[in-house]
Amino acid sequence: MPVDLYYVPGSPPCRAVQLTARALNLNLNLKLIDMDNGEHLKPEYLKINPQHTVPTLVDDGYPIYESRAIIIYLVNKYGKGSALYPEEPQARALVDQRLYFDIGILYQRFIDYVYPQVYGNAPADKDKLAKVEDALQLLDTFLEGQKYVAGPNLTLADLSIIAGVSSFEAFDIDFKKYANVKRWYETVKSTAPGYQEANEKGLDALKALINSILKK
Known part of the structure; x- marks a missing residue:
């Protein structure tokens, strides 16, 4: 099936x-x-x-x-046994923590900032943007001395977070001013299998959609 x-x-x-x-x-x-x-x-x-x-x-x-x-x-x-979601309890707990950080803080704050602009025709809220920036600073801290967000290997946490963070580009949120985030972003782009097809094509579609909505 x-x-x-x-x-x-x-x-x-x-x-x-x-x-x-x-x-x-x-x-x-x-x-x-x-x-x-x-x-x-x-x-x-x-x-x-x-x-x-x-x-x-x-x-x-x-x-x-x-x-x-x-x-x-x-x-x-x-993918049983895959490093994407390690079976060792502490390594898996770190991936889980990053995924919960993503859904509860990083991506949620991004949505809180952009949805009123896209669906409510509201102006950009500086306070909500500051919360996005604070979440990016946390991500930058997590990446200090780390190749990926949950350690030395590419994991589900990287794939989930980069799908969201790459979307910040559609709203001119400069995540690349955070040195560790910028390094990580380029690393995942070059190492995640099928990145261009799986993420960048959709990102281009999002950018086009946002441009058409915000220009109305």
């Missing part, structure tokens, strides 16, 4: 799943969801994912949503 991924190209969480699949050499059956026309609210999609979010993975009839749960599932099923 194919592994289906319901997705939107520009979505950072969707790109994190695609990066993980590439790292596992796993082919996904991509199913584009037209959210502008409410395809995510149709009964057949709500039956799969009542949260009506993307990404949603369906593996042999089994649906999973929330990108970080999806990428962990993919490694547990298709």
